[in-house]
Amino acid sequence: MPRTKGNHEARRRDVSEAVWRVLVAHGFGGLTMRAVAAELDATTGLLTHYFPAKRDLVAYALDLLERRSASRPRRAAGKGLSAVRAALLDILPLTDEATDSNRIWVSSWDAALANPELSDDYARKYAKSREKLRDLVAAAQQLGELPDGDPARIAAGAQSFVLGLVVQALFDPPAFPSHRQAELLDDYLATLNSPPSSGGDHEILS
Template structure:
């Protein structure tokens, strides 16, 4: 019997899951057609129907990573500074799923830095993240919870802080468990609100 469209889509989902499992278990650098084939229990020949080149595999992996990251459960959108905090908490590796996603993102930086097109795409993704965070910072400023000033500058600093914390937590999870990550984030946000108090004096 010929394969139906449903069969093809089901197989593609299986392939995507195998790609994810390879990245989560062994890192982005270990992503090869052979590794995915072993995870899937298939031949590399079958995978070439989906990924004729290593670049096609990498592009699919990055697209899968972005889709999984965006579909992760998020904290309900609050208001003001609480919304800024929630957005930053959603980035941190506080759960096993978030840890897997962050580990793969960090591992993929090497590939992105070596490929101009990927570098441009990553820069776009991080810029979009800053734009969304800037909107929340602006709202917190309007409520008087953050000091006035360049909201985009504050958002860039917050994004940089939290991405640095992600790296620390991935390398040394014992020293940076979820509770400590949250505490460090709160300490950082406290420095921003302290600036508001200084300005009001």
């Protein structure tokens, strides 16, 4: 096959697909030159053309995950509380595609926590995501759809809620089908939206 630009691009897409399938099936712990080559039905020799070393393959996979997440389809957001809800639903593993992507994110945490630079990068990523959520929460408060309170604190709580729901749903899909995940999120949003309870709490909680 002549080495044209089109072929090169097609080959890069094939490589991306193969890396993605290996990550879905085996996670970062199972991401090896050999596994990707097998998915591509190619030799590991060909793979070293793309990834001279294992760390290049891992860097490529992390970048692929980032790009696919950034370009994933989002719900029409509306505004106020429904925008908060849409942003949180966009994170959950409600479809096969979102499940694959979340499974790879969770898998990447092991590598990320072991590498200070990558760990900082993840911390920034989650902080940025909390900031976006904070702005949506503040907008919902201005519309009177969420009660007063530090929007950053509410955003940190909401992000915790969905991240933990992602983990539980990945391990136990039968216990967390998509309608159940949405119900749990709606429970959470409904409690957020409740007027603060009066009396008793502080004694019990402090």
